[in-house]
Amino acid sequence: xxxxxxxxxxxxxxxxxxxxxxxxxxxxxxxxxxxxxxxxxxxxxxxxxxxxxxxxxxxxxxxxxxxxxxxxxxxxxxxxxxxxxxxxxxxxxxxxxxxxxxxxxxxxxxxxxxxxxxxxxxxxxxxxxxxxxxxxxxxxxxxxxxxxxxxxxxxxxxxxxxxxxxxxxxxxxxxxxxxxxxxxxxxxxxxxxxxxxxxxxxxxxxxxxxxxxxxxxxxxx
Amino acid sequence: xxxxxxxxxxxxxxxxxxxxxxxxxxxxxxxxxxxxxxxxxxxxxxxxxxxxxxxxxxxxxxxxxxxxxxxxxxxxxxxxxxxxxxxxxxxxxxxxxxxxxxxxxxxxxxxxxxxxxxxxxxxxxxxxxxxxxxxxxxxxxxxxxxxxxxxxxxxxxxxxxxxxxxxxxxxxxxxxxxxxxxxxxxxxxxxxxxxxxxxxxxxxxxxxxxxxxxxxxxxxxxxxxxxxxxxxxxxxxxxxxxxxxxxxxxxxxxxxxxxxxxxxxxxxxxxxxxxxxxxx
Numbered sequence: 001x002x003x004x005x006x007x008x009x010x011x012x013x014x015x016x017x018x019x020x021x022x023x024x025x026x027x028x029x030x031x032x033x034x035x036x037x038x039x040x041x042x043x044x045x046x047x048x049x050x051x052x053x054x055x056x057x058x059x060x061x062x063x064x065x066x067x068x069x070x071x072x073x074x075x076x077x078x079x080x081x082x083x084x085x086x087x088x089x090x091x092x093x094x095x096x097x098x099x100x101x102x103x104x105x106x107x108x109x110x111x112x113x114x115x116x117x118x119x120x121x122x123x124x125x126x127x128x129x130x131x132x133x134x135x136x137x138x139x140x141x142x143x144x145x146x147x148x149x150x151x152x153x154x155x156x157x158x159x160x161x162x163x164x165x166x167x168x169x170x171x172x173x174x175x176x177x178x179x180x181x182x183x184x185x186x187x188x189x190x191x192x193x194x195x196x197x198x199x200x201x202x203x204x205x206x207x208x209x210x211x212x213x214x215x216x217x218x219x220x221x
Numbered sequence: 222x223x224x225x226x227x228x229x230x231x232x233x234x235x236x237x238x239x240x241x242x243x244x245x246x247x248x249x250x251x252x253x254x255x256x257x258x259x260x261x262x263x264x265x266x267x268x269x270x271x272x273x274x275x276x277x278x279x280x281x282x283x284x285x286x287x288x289x290x291x292x293x294x295x296x297x298x299x300x301x302x303x304x305x306x307x308x309x310x311x312x313x314x315x316x317x318x319x320x321x322x323x324x325x326x327x328x329x330x331x332x333x334x335x336x337x338x339x340x341x342x343x344x345x346x347x348x349x350x351x352x353x354x355x356x357x358x359x360x361x362x363x364x365x366x367x368x369x370x371x372x373x374x375x376x377x378x379x380x381x382x383x384x385x386x387x388x389x390x391x392x393x394x395x396x397x398x399x400x401x402x403x404x405x406x407x408x409x410x411x412x413x414x415x416x417x418x419x420x421x422x423x424x425x426x427x428x429x430x431x432x433x434x435x436x437x438x439x440x441x442x443x444x445x446x447x448x449x450x451x452x453x454x455x456x457x458x459x460x461x462x463x464x465x466x467x468x469x470x471x472x473x474x475x476x477x478x479x480x481x482x483x484x485x486x487x488x489x490x491x492x493x494x495x496x497x498x499x500x501x
Contacts, residue, residue, distance in 0.1 A: 004324040011312060080310030088308040090274045092325045093298035 001094075002102055009106040013076030017110060020069045024118035024146070027065060028125040028139070028218055031058035048132055051219065059216030062118075066146050067212065069114050070153025073107045078161045104158060111150050119143030122218055135219055142218050149211045156208070224283070225250045225372055226271060231280035233270055233410075241266060241410040244280065248403070255401030255418070257491055262407040265305055268376050272302060285372055296372075298327060301365030305376040307357045311350035315343055315360060319367075326368045334367035404487075406494055413498040418487070425490040426464040429481035430472065431456035437475055441468050445497045456480055460493045 010017075034054060081089050089099055119139065126137030160171065182195040202209045226248035233241040241263050248254045258264050269275045271282055273290035282289040284296045309318050315338065323329040338345060341359040343352075352360060365373060405415040414421070429450070437444070443462040450456050456478075464482075472479040485493070 001324045004321040007317070008310060008313065008321060011317075080312065083311055084308035085306070087274065087304050087306075088310070091272060091297060091302045091304070091308065093294050093296075094325060095294055 002105065005102045006106040006109060008080055009073075009076055009103070009110060012079040013073050013110055016072035016076070017069070017114070020065070020072060021114040021117050023065055024069070024114040025121040027058070027061055028118065028122040028142070029128075031055065031061075031218060032125040032129045034058070048135060048221075051132065051135065052217070052221075055217050055219050056215055058218070062142070062146055062216045063149060063212045066149035067153040069111060069150050070155075071157045073110050074154050074157030074161050076110075077103045077107045077158055082161075100162065104155075107154055107158060108151065111147075111154055115143065115147040115150060118146045125218060129219070131219065134221060136221070137219050139218065142216060145211060145216060152208060152211055223250055223286070224248055225252075225285060226254075227283045228267075228271070229281045231267075231270065231282065232278040233266065233275065234278055235266065239263070239266075239410060241270070244410075244412055246405060246412060247415060248405075252403045253401045254403040254405060256405050256407065258407035258413075259495065261409075263410040264407055265376055267407065268374055272297065272300065272374065299371040301368045301370035301373045303358070303361045303365050303373075303375045307349070307361060309349055309361070309364070312348065314346055314348050315352075316345040318349055318360075319345075319364065322364045323367065328369045330367050330369050333369065334363055337363040337366060406491060406498075408495050408498055411498075414494055421490060422485075422487055424463050425485045425493065426461055427483040427485050427489070428459040428461060428464075428479060429454060429456045429483070430459050431478045431480055433457060433472075433477035434475065437477075440475075441465075441471055443497075445493045454480070460485070460489075462490075462494075 031054070090096075092099065122137075122139035122143050126139040129137070131137065160167065178195045178198060182193055185192055185194065201207050203213045204210055224247050226246060228244050228246040231241060231244035231246070239261070244267065246267070256264050256267070266275065270277050271284055271289065273293040273296075276290065285299055287296050289296055309322070313321065319334055319338070323331060323334065341356075341363060343356060343360055343363070349357065349360065362375075365375075401418050403416070404418050404421055406413045425445075433456075440461075442464050445460040445462055447460075448458045450458060469479055469482075
Protein backbone atom coordinates (compact mmCIF):
# COMPACT_ATOMS: atom_id res chain seq x y z
CA UNK A 1 0.00 0.00 0.00
CA UNK A 2 2.79 2.40 0.98
CA UNK A 3 4.71 1.47 -2.16
CA UNK A 4 1.92 2.57 -4.50
CA UNK A 5 1.36 5.76 -2.53
CA UNK A 6 5.09 6.48 -2.81
CA UNK A 7 5.05 5.81 -6.56
CA UNK A 8 2.07 8.11 -7.02
CA UNK A 9 3.72 10.81 -4.92
CA UNK A 10 6.94 10.46 -6.90
CA UNK A 11 5.12 10.81 -10.20
CA UNK A 12 3.62 14.11 -9.00
CA UNK A 13 6.85 15.46 -7.49
CA UNK A 14 9.65 14.20 -9.70
CA UNK A 15 9.81 17.23 -12.00
CA UNK A 16 10.62 19.48 -9.06
CA UNK A 17 12.28 16.95 -6.80
CA UNK A 18 14.89 15.92 -9.38
CA UNK A 19 16.30 19.42 -9.96
CA UNK A 20 15.85 20.14 -6.25
CA UNK A 21 18.06 17.21 -5.33
CA UNK A 22 20.72 18.35 -7.80
CA UNK A 23 20.53 21.85 -6.35
CA UNK A 24 20.81 20.48 -2.81
CA UNK A 25 24.01 18.65 -3.74
CA UNK A 26 25.43 21.59 -5.65
CA UNK A 27 24.68 24.48 -3.28
CA UNK A 28 27.33 23.80 -0.60
CA UNK A 29 29.91 23.17 -3.31
CA UNK A 30 28.95 26.37 -5.10
CA UNK A 31 29.16 28.24 -1.80
CA UNK A 32 32.75 27.14 -1.32
CA UNK A 33 33.57 27.75 -4.97
CA UNK A 34 32.11 31.22 -4.73
CA UNK A 35 34.33 31.88 -1.77
CA UNK A 36 37.33 31.00 -3.88
CA UNK A 37 38.65 28.27 -6.10
CA UNK A 38 38.72 24.95 -4.25
CA UNK A 39 42.32 24.45 -5.26
CA UNK A 40 43.38 28.00 -4.57
CA UNK A 41 46.49 27.83 -2.41
CA UNK A 42 45.81 31.38 -1.26
CA UNK A 43 42.58 30.33 0.45
CA UNK A 44 44.19 30.08 3.82
CA UNK A 45 45.21 33.67 3.51
CA UNK A 46 41.65 34.92 3.32
CA UNK A 47 40.37 37.12 5.96
CA UNK A 48 38.25 35.11 8.34
CA UNK A 49 35.52 37.72 8.42
CA UNK A 50 35.24 37.77 4.63
CA UNK A 51 34.86 34.04 4.41
CA UNK A 52 32.26 33.95 7.18
CA UNK A 53 30.32 36.74 5.51
CA UNK A 54 30.35 34.81 2.26
CA UNK A 55 29.13 31.65 4.02
CA UNK A 56 26.37 33.52 5.79
CA UNK A 57 25.06 34.91 2.53
CA UNK A 58 24.74 31.42 1.14
CA UNK A 59 22.72 30.45 4.19
CA UNK A 60 19.71 32.24 2.75
CA UNK A 61 19.81 29.96 -0.28
CA UNK A 62 19.93 26.84 1.89
CA UNK A 63 16.84 27.95 3.80
CA UNK A 64 15.06 28.92 0.59
CA UNK A 65 15.84 25.57 -1.02
CA UNK A 66 14.64 23.67 2.04
CA UNK A 67 11.36 25.61 1.97
CA UNK A 68 10.95 25.11 -1.79
CA UNK A 69 11.55 21.38 -1.51
CA UNK A 70 9.03 21.13 1.32
CA UNK A 71 6.49 23.01 -0.76
CA UNK A 72 7.11 20.91 -3.88
CA UNK A 73 6.76 17.59 -2.07
CA UNK A 74 3.71 18.76 -0.08
CA UNK A 75 1.96 19.91 -3.25
CA UNK A 76 2.73 16.59 -4.89
CA UNK A 77 1.29 14.73 -1.89
CA UNK A 78 -2.22 15.97 -2.56
CA UNK A 79 -2.04 16.68 -6.29
CA UNK A 80 -3.91 13.59 -7.40
CA UNK A 81 -6.52 13.92 -4.66
CA UNK A 82 -7.22 17.54 -5.50
CA UNK A 83 -7.72 16.62 -9.15
CA UNK A 84 -10.37 14.08 -8.22
CA UNK A 85 -12.02 16.25 -5.60
CA UNK A 86 -10.81 13.82 -2.90
CA UNK A 87 -13.56 11.40 -3.93
CA UNK A 88 -11.10 8.64 -4.75
CA UNK A 89 -9.37 8.82 -1.37
CA UNK A 90 -12.74 8.82 0.37
CA UNK A 91 -13.84 5.74 -1.55
CA UNK A 92 -10.81 3.69 -0.48
CA UNK A 93 -11.30 1.16 2.33
CA UNK A 94 -8.87 2.92 4.59
CA UNK A 95 -9.30 5.14 7.62
CA UNK A 96 -8.73 8.78 6.73
CA UNK A 97 -5.95 9.20 9.30
CA UNK A 98 -4.08 6.20 7.87
CA UNK A 99 -4.34 7.61 4.36
CA UNK A 100 -3.00 10.97 5.56
CA UNK A 101 -0.19 9.21 7.41
CA UNK A 102 0.74 7.23 4.29
CA UNK A 103 0.80 10.41 2.22
CA UNK A 104 2.88 12.15 4.86
CA UNK A 105 5.24 9.20 5.16
CA UNK A 106 5.80 9.07 1.41
CA UNK A 107 6.67 12.77 1.47
CA UNK A 108 9.23 12.20 4.21
CA UNK A 109 10.80 9.36 2.22
CA UNK A 110 10.96 11.51 -0.92
CA UNK A 111 12.55 14.36 1.01
CA UNK A 112 15.27 12.03 2.23
CA UNK A 113 16.94 12.11 -1.20
CA UNK A 114 17.67 15.87 -1.37
CA UNK A 115 18.59 15.91 2.33
CA UNK A 116 21.14 13.11 1.87
CA UNK A 117 22.50 14.74 -1.28
CA UNK A 118 22.78 18.05 0.53
CA UNK A 119 24.79 16.31 3.23
CA UNK A 120 27.04 14.66 0.62
CA UNK A 121 27.52 18.00 -1.12
CA UNK A 122 28.37 19.65 2.20
CA UNK A 123 30.85 16.88 3.09
CA UNK A 124 32.50 17.20 -0.29
CA UNK A 125 32.68 20.98 -0.05
CA UNK A 126 34.11 20.79 3.46
CA UNK A 127 36.71 18.28 2.40
CA UNK A 128 37.73 20.35 -0.60
CA UNK A 129 38.41 23.59 1.20
CA UNK A 130 41.53 24.53 3.09
CA UNK A 131 40.35 26.43 6.13
CA UNK A 132 42.16 29.26 7.86
CA UNK A 133 43.15 28.65 11.45
CA UNK A 134 40.28 28.94 13.91
CA UNK A 135 37.54 28.03 11.42
CA UNK A 136 35.78 24.68 11.19
CA UNK A 137 33.38 23.03 8.73
CA UNK A 138 30.04 21.73 10.01
CA UNK A 139 28.60 19.72 7.11
CA UNK A 140 26.58 17.30 9.24
CA UNK A 141 25.12 20.01 11.46
CA UNK A 142 24.20 22.08 8.42
CA UNK A 143 22.66 19.06 6.69
CA UNK A 144 20.67 18.25 9.83
CA UNK A 145 19.37 21.77 9.92
CA UNK A 146 18.57 21.63 6.22
CA UNK A 147 16.68 18.37 6.71
CA UNK A 148 14.76 19.71 9.67
CA UNK A 149 13.82 22.88 7.79
CA UNK A 150 12.69 20.86 4.76
CA UNK A 151 10.55 18.66 7.03
CA UNK A 152 9.02 21.67 8.80
CA UNK A 153 8.24 23.32 5.47
CA UNK A 154 6.80 20.08 4.16
CA UNK A 155 4.65 19.62 7.26
CA UNK A 156 3.27 23.15 7.12
CA UNK A 157 2.51 23.05 3.40
CA UNK A 158 1.21 19.49 3.70
CA UNK A 159 -1.32 20.62 6.30
CA UNK A 160 -2.39 23.63 4.24
CA UNK A 161 -2.53 21.64 1.02
CA UNK A 162 -4.61 18.91 2.66
CA UNK A 163 -7.31 21.43 3.37
CA UNK A 164 -10.09 22.59 1.12
CA UNK A 165 -10.34 25.86 -0.75
CA UNK A 166 -12.20 27.11 2.31
CA UNK A 167 -9.14 26.41 4.47
CA UNK A 168 -6.97 28.35 2.04
CA UNK A 169 -9.55 31.13 2.22
CA UNK A 170 -9.33 31.23 6.04
CA UNK A 171 -5.55 31.50 5.85
CA UNK A 172 -5.76 34.32 3.31
CA UNK A 173 -8.34 36.11 5.43
CA UNK A 174 -6.09 35.76 8.50
CA UNK A 175 -3.10 37.18 6.62
CA UNK A 176 -5.25 39.94 5.12
CA UNK A 177 -6.62 40.73 8.57
CA UNK A 178 -3.13 41.06 10.00
CA UNK A 179 -2.10 43.35 7.16
CA UNK A 180 -5.20 45.48 7.61
CA UNK A 181 -4.63 45.66 11.37
CA UNK A 182 -1.01 46.68 10.78
CA UNK A 183 -2.09 49.49 8.43
CA UNK A 184 -4.85 50.70 10.74
CA UNK A 185 -2.66 50.71 13.83
CA UNK A 186 0.12 52.38 11.90
CA UNK A 187 -2.25 55.08 10.70
CA UNK A 188 -3.47 55.56 14.27
CA UNK A 189 0.11 56.06 15.38
CA UNK A 190 0.20 52.93 17.56
CA UNK A 191 3.59 51.40 18.22
CA UNK A 192 2.31 47.82 18.13
CA UNK A 193 2.74 45.98 14.82
CA UNK A 194 0.58 42.80 14.82
CA UNK A 195 2.17 41.40 11.67
CA UNK A 196 5.69 41.76 13.05
CA UNK A 197 4.49 40.26 16.33
CA UNK A 198 3.11 37.13 14.62
CA UNK A 199 6.18 36.74 12.42
CA UNK A 200 8.39 37.11 15.46
CA UNK A 201 6.39 34.47 17.38
CA UNK A 202 6.68 32.06 14.46
CA UNK A 203 10.35 32.57 13.77
CA UNK A 204 11.77 32.76 17.27
CA UNK A 205 12.01 29.91 19.73
CA UNK A 206 9.76 27.96 20.25
CA UNK A 207 8.07 29.07 17.01
CA UNK A 208 7.88 26.36 14.34
CA UNK A 209 9.74 28.43 11.75
CA UNK A 210 12.70 29.23 13.98
CA UNK A 211 14.77 26.67 12.11
CA UNK A 212 14.72 28.91 9.02
CA UNK A 213 16.25 31.87 10.79
CA UNK A 214 19.69 32.45 12.25
CA UNK A 215 22.99 31.51 10.71
CA UNK A 216 23.18 28.60 8.25
CA UNK A 217 26.92 28.16 8.26
CA UNK A 218 28.87 25.46 6.50
CA UNK A 219 32.04 27.05 7.85
CA UNK A 220 32.09 28.83 11.17
CA UNK A 221 34.31 29.48 14.12
CA UNK B 222 -35.05 -11.00 2.01
CA UNK B 223 -32.73 -8.63 3.83
CA UNK B 224 -31.54 -5.35 2.45
CA UNK B 225 -28.08 -4.60 1.14
CA UNK B 226 -28.76 -0.93 1.72
CA UNK B 227 -31.22 0.50 4.18
CA UNK B 228 -31.75 4.05 5.36
CA UNK B 229 -34.22 5.33 7.91
CA UNK B 230 -35.18 8.92 8.53
CA UNK B 231 -32.16 10.19 6.65
CA UNK B 232 -31.81 13.95 6.71
CA UNK B 233 -29.21 16.07 4.98
CA UNK B 234 -29.01 19.73 4.12
CA UNK B 235 -26.76 21.37 1.56
CA UNK B 236 -26.96 25.13 1.85
CA UNK B 237 -30.39 26.68 1.92
CA UNK B 238 -31.74 25.39 -1.33
CA UNK B 239 -31.38 21.61 -1.09
CA UNK B 240 -32.21 19.04 1.50
CA UNK B 241 -32.90 15.34 1.76
CA UNK B 242 -35.87 14.70 3.98
CA UNK B 243 -36.82 11.55 5.85
CA UNK B 244 -35.30 9.21 3.30
CA UNK B 245 -36.20 5.54 3.78
CA UNK B 246 -34.42 3.53 1.13
CA UNK B 247 -34.51 -0.26 0.82
CA UNK B 248 -32.22 -1.97 -1.65
CA UNK B 249 -32.83 -5.73 -1.39
CA UNK B 250 -29.90 -8.11 -1.45
CA UNK B 251 -29.33 -9.64 -4.86
CA UNK B 252 -31.25 -6.94 -6.67
CA UNK B 253 -30.25 -4.51 -9.39
CA UNK B 254 -31.67 -1.27 -8.14
CA UNK B 255 -32.11 1.66 -10.52
CA UNK B 256 -32.11 5.00 -8.80
CA UNK B 257 -34.01 7.46 -10.99
CA UNK B 258 -34.72 11.13 -10.74
CA UNK B 259 -34.27 14.43 -12.54
CA UNK B 260 -31.07 16.49 -12.23
CA UNK B 261 -30.67 17.85 -8.74
CA UNK B 262 -33.05 15.30 -7.23
CA UNK B 263 -30.40 14.18 -4.73
CA UNK B 264 -29.31 10.86 -6.20
CA UNK B 265 -25.57 11.53 -6.12
CA UNK B 266 -25.83 13.16 -2.71
CA UNK B 267 -27.66 10.10 -1.40
CA UNK B 268 -24.97 7.80 -2.82
CA UNK B 269 -22.31 9.93 -1.16
CA UNK B 270 -24.18 9.71 2.13
CA UNK B 271 -24.37 5.93 1.79
CA UNK B 272 -20.59 5.79 1.28
CA UNK B 273 -19.87 8.25 4.10
CA UNK B 274 -18.47 10.89 1.79
CA UNK B 275 -20.96 13.25 3.38
CA UNK B 276 -22.30 13.23 6.90
CA UNK B 277 -26.04 13.02 7.42
CA UNK B 278 -27.75 15.42 9.79
CA UNK B 279 -30.00 12.71 11.17
CA UNK B 280 -31.16 9.17 10.51
CA UNK B 281 -29.47 5.83 10.11
CA UNK B 282 -27.68 4.09 7.24
CA UNK B 283 -26.91 0.40 7.01
CA UNK B 284 -24.88 -0.95 4.11
CA UNK B 285 -24.10 -4.67 3.79
CA UNK B 286 -25.36 -5.12 7.33
CA UNK B 287 -22.96 -2.57 8.80
CA UNK B 288 -23.75 0.88 10.18
CA UNK B 289 -22.41 3.82 8.20
CA UNK B 290 -20.32 5.84 8.86
CA UNK B 291 -19.15 3.85 11.92
CA UNK B 292 -17.96 0.84 9.90
CA UNK B 293 -17.40 2.49 6.55
CA UNK B 294 -13.94 0.98 6.05
CA UNK B 295 -15.36 -2.55 6.12
CA UNK B 296 -18.21 -1.47 3.83
CA UNK B 297 -15.89 0.16 1.29
CA UNK B 298 -13.69 -2.94 1.20
CA UNK B 299 -16.70 -4.81 -0.20
CA UNK B 300 -18.08 -2.03 -2.40
CA UNK B 301 -17.17 -1.16 -5.97
CA UNK B 302 -17.90 2.47 -6.72
CA UNK B 303 -17.96 4.28 -10.04
CA UNK B 304 -18.62 7.96 -9.43
CA UNK B 305 -20.37 10.44 -11.66
CA UNK B 306 -17.07 12.11 -12.54
CA UNK B 307 -13.73 10.31 -12.91
CA UNK B 308 -11.93 10.32 -9.59
CA UNK B 309 -8.65 8.52 -10.28
CA UNK B 310 -5.37 10.35 -10.76
CA UNK B 311 -5.44 11.41 -14.44
CA UNK B 312 -1.65 11.53 -14.60
CA UNK B 313 -1.32 7.80 -14.03
CA UNK B 314 -1.16 5.20 -16.77
CA UNK B 315 -3.86 2.56 -16.80
CA UNK B 316 -1.35 0.00 -15.56
CA UNK B 317 -0.23 2.23 -12.70
CA UNK B 318 -3.75 3.19 -11.66
CA UNK B 319 -4.78 -0.48 -11.70
CA UNK B 320 -1.88 -1.44 -9.45
CA UNK B 321 -2.55 1.50 -7.17
CA UNK B 322 -6.21 0.61 -6.78
CA UNK B 323 -5.59 -3.09 -6.28
CA UNK B 324 -3.20 -2.45 -3.40
CA UNK B 325 -6.08 -1.27 -1.20
CA UNK B 326 -8.52 -4.15 -1.69
CA UNK B 327 -8.04 -7.53 -0.02
CA UNK B 328 -10.42 -9.14 -2.53
CA UNK B 329 -8.65 -7.63 -5.56
CA UNK B 330 -8.51 -10.05 -8.48
CA UNK B 331 -5.69 -9.12 -10.86
CA UNK B 332 -6.76 -11.80 -13.34
CA UNK B 333 -10.23 -10.25 -13.60
CA UNK B 334 -8.66 -6.82 -14.10
CA UNK B 335 -6.39 -8.18 -16.86
CA UNK B 336 -9.23 -9.92 -18.58
CA UNK B 337 -11.53 -6.89 -18.45
CA UNK B 338 -8.83 -4.56 -19.76
CA UNK B 339 -8.49 -6.84 -22.77
CA UNK B 340 -12.24 -7.20 -23.15
CA UNK B 341 -12.74 -3.42 -23.06
CA UNK B 342 -9.79 -2.91 -25.39
CA UNK B 343 -7.97 -0.59 -22.99
CA UNK B 344 -4.26 -0.02 -23.59
CA UNK B 345 -2.36 -0.32 -20.28
CA UNK B 346 0.31 2.15 -21.32
CA UNK B 347 -2.10 5.03 -21.95
CA UNK B 348 -2.51 7.76 -19.41
CA UNK B 349 -5.98 8.22 -18.00
CA UNK B 350 -6.10 11.86 -19.06
CA UNK B 351 -5.70 10.69 -22.66
CA UNK B 352 -8.76 8.42 -22.52
CA UNK B 353 -12.12 9.43 -23.93
CA UNK B 354 -15.05 9.75 -21.55
CA UNK B 355 -16.35 6.38 -22.58
CA UNK B 356 -12.96 4.73 -22.17
CA UNK B 357 -12.58 6.34 -18.75
CA UNK B 358 -15.99 4.98 -17.79
CA UNK B 359 -14.98 1.51 -18.91
CA UNK B 360 -11.73 1.74 -16.97
CA UNK B 361 -13.52 2.77 -13.79
CA UNK B 362 -15.79 -0.22 -14.28
CA UNK B 363 -12.72 -2.45 -14.54
CA UNK B 364 -11.44 -1.12 -11.23
CA UNK B 365 -14.79 -1.59 -9.54
CA UNK B 366 -15.40 -5.09 -10.90
CA UNK B 367 -11.88 -6.41 -10.22
CA UNK B 368 -12.46 -5.71 -6.54
CA UNK B 369 -14.99 -8.56 -6.70
CA UNK B 370 -17.39 -6.42 -4.70
CA UNK B 371 -20.50 -7.58 -2.89
CA UNK B 372 -22.08 -4.24 -3.72
CA UNK B 373 -21.61 -2.26 -6.91
CA UNK B 374 -22.60 1.41 -6.84
CA UNK B 375 -22.66 3.11 -10.23
CA UNK B 376 -23.44 6.81 -10.40
CA UNK B 377 -24.64 7.73 -13.90
CA UNK B 378 -23.14 4.57 -15.42
CA UNK B 379 -23.98 5.44 -19.03
CA UNK B 380 -22.75 9.03 -18.85
CA UNK B 381 -19.99 9.63 -21.37
CA UNK B 382 -20.38 6.41 -23.25
CA UNK B 383 -19.25 6.49 -26.84
CA UNK B 384 -21.94 6.99 -29.52
CA UNK B 385 -22.34 3.32 -30.36
CA UNK B 386 -22.90 2.29 -26.81
CA UNK B 387 -25.03 5.37 -26.19
CA UNK B 388 -27.28 4.48 -29.12
CA UNK B 389 -27.65 1.02 -27.73
CA UNK B 390 -28.73 2.35 -24.37
CA UNK B 391 -30.53 5.37 -25.92
CA UNK B 392 -31.81 6.69 -22.61
CA UNK B 393 -31.02 6.14 -19.01
CA UNK B 394 -34.58 5.25 -18.12
CA UNK B 395 -34.67 2.63 -20.85
CA UNK B 396 -31.36 1.34 -19.57
CA UNK B 397 -32.86 0.95 -16.14
CA UNK B 398 -35.92 -0.74 -17.61
CA UNK B 399 -33.73 -3.31 -19.29
CA UNK B 400 -31.37 -4.06 -16.46
CA UNK B 401 -32.99 -3.28 -13.12
CA UNK B 402 -35.43 -5.34 -11.14
CA UNK B 403 -36.06 -2.62 -8.57
CA UNK B 404 -36.41 1.10 -9.00
CA UNK B 405 -36.41 4.01 -6.65
CA UNK B 406 -37.55 7.40 -7.89
CA UNK B 407 -36.25 10.49 -6.18
CA UNK B 408 -37.31 14.09 -6.64
CA UNK B 409 -36.29 17.19 -4.72
CA UNK B 410 -34.65 15.19 -1.95
CA UNK B 411 -37.62 12.87 -1.39
CA UNK B 412 -38.12 9.26 -2.36
CA UNK B 413 -41.24 9.41 -4.50
CA UNK B 414 -41.58 5.69 -5.21
CA UNK B 415 -39.77 2.44 -4.59
CA UNK B 416 -41.02 -0.80 -6.11
CA UNK B 417 -40.11 -3.66 -8.41
CA UNK B 418 -39.72 -2.67 -12.04
CA UNK B 419 -42.43 -5.13 -13.03
CA UNK B 420 -45.01 -3.75 -10.65
CA UNK B 421 -44.10 -0.24 -11.72
CA UNK B 422 -44.50 -1.03 -15.38
CA UNK B 423 -47.56 -3.23 -15.17
CA UNK B 424 -49.48 -0.94 -12.86
CA UNK B 425 -49.14 2.23 -14.91
CA UNK B 426 -51.40 2.56 -17.95
CA UNK B 427 -52.76 5.20 -20.27
CA UNK B 428 -56.53 4.83 -20.71
CA UNK B 429 -58.84 6.32 -23.29
CA UNK B 430 -62.10 7.12 -21.55
CA UNK B 431 -65.25 8.48 -23.24
CA UNK B 432 -68.14 10.24 -21.57
CA UNK B 433 -66.50 10.56 -18.20
CA UNK B 434 -68.12 12.99 -15.74
CA UNK B 435 -66.08 15.96 -14.54
CA UNK B 436 -65.54 14.39 -11.15
CA UNK B 437 -65.21 10.70 -10.52
CA UNK B 438 -65.83 8.99 -7.23
CA UNK B 439 -63.59 6.45 -5.50
CA UNK B 440 -61.72 4.92 -8.43
CA UNK B 441 -60.03 1.60 -7.62
CA UNK B 442 -56.80 2.92 -9.19
CA UNK B 443 -54.71 6.04 -8.67
CA UNK B 444 -55.51 8.67 -11.27
CA UNK B 445 -52.20 10.33 -12.07
CA UNK B 446 -53.36 12.64 -14.85
CA UNK B 447 -56.41 13.42 -16.94
CA UNK B 448 -56.12 15.24 -20.23
CA UNK B 449 -58.46 16.09 -23.12
CA UNK B 450 -58.38 13.72 -26.08
CA UNK B 451 -55.84 13.93 -28.85
CA UNK B 452 -58.49 14.58 -31.49
CA UNK B 453 -57.82 11.31 -33.26
CA UNK B 454 -60.12 9.20 -31.20
CA UNK B 455 -63.01 9.95 -28.96
CA UNK B 456 -62.46 10.46 -25.23
CA UNK B 457 -59.99 11.76 -22.68
CA UNK B 458 -56.57 10.33 -21.93
CA UNK B 459 -56.00 9.21 -18.38
CA UNK B 460 -52.81 7.96 -16.81
CA UNK B 461 -53.47 5.63 -13.91
CA UNK B 462 -51.41 3.64 -11.46
CA UNK B 463 -52.34 0.34 -9.83
CA UNK B 464 -54.31 -0.76 -12.85
CA UNK B 465 -55.75 -4.30 -13.12
CA UNK B 466 -57.95 -5.70 -15.91
CA UNK B 467 -61.09 -6.27 -13.76
CA UNK B 468 -61.18 -2.55 -13.08
CA UNK B 469 -62.81 -2.07 -16.50
CA UNK B 470 -66.17 -2.61 -14.84
CA UNK B 471 -65.71 0.52 -12.78
CA UNK B 472 -66.21 2.78 -15.80
CA UNK B 473 -69.70 1.53 -16.57
CA UNK B 474 -70.73 2.14 -12.97
CA UNK B 475 -69.27 5.64 -13.23
CA UNK B 476 -71.25 6.38 -16.39
CA UNK B 477 -68.20 6.37 -18.65
CA UNK B 478 -66.83 4.09 -21.33
CA UNK B 479 -63.31 2.67 -21.47
CA UNK B 480 -62.30 2.37 -25.11
CA UNK B 481 -58.59 1.60 -24.93
CA UNK B 482 -55.91 0.51 -22.47
CA UNK B 483 -52.36 1.40 -23.51
CA UNK B 484 -49.10 0.23 -21.97
CA UNK B 485 -46.70 2.90 -20.80
CA UNK B 486 -42.99 2.31 -20.80
CA UNK B 487 -40.89 3.10 -17.77
CA UNK B 488 -39.96 6.53 -19.03
CA UNK B 489 -43.59 7.63 -19.45
CA UNK B 490 -44.41 6.16 -16.07
CA UNK B 491 -41.45 7.94 -14.53
CA UNK B 492 -42.56 11.28 -15.98
CA UNK B 493 -46.14 10.80 -14.80
CA UNK B 494 -44.96 9.76 -11.37
CA UNK B 495 -42.88 12.90 -11.01
CA UNK B 496 -45.71 15.06 -12.30
CA UNK B 497 -48.04 13.60 -9.68
CA UNK B 498 -45.49 13.89 -6.88
CA UNK B 499 -44.87 17.54 -7.70
CA UNK B 500 -48.57 18.39 -7.85
CA UNK B 501 -49.11 17.16 -4.28
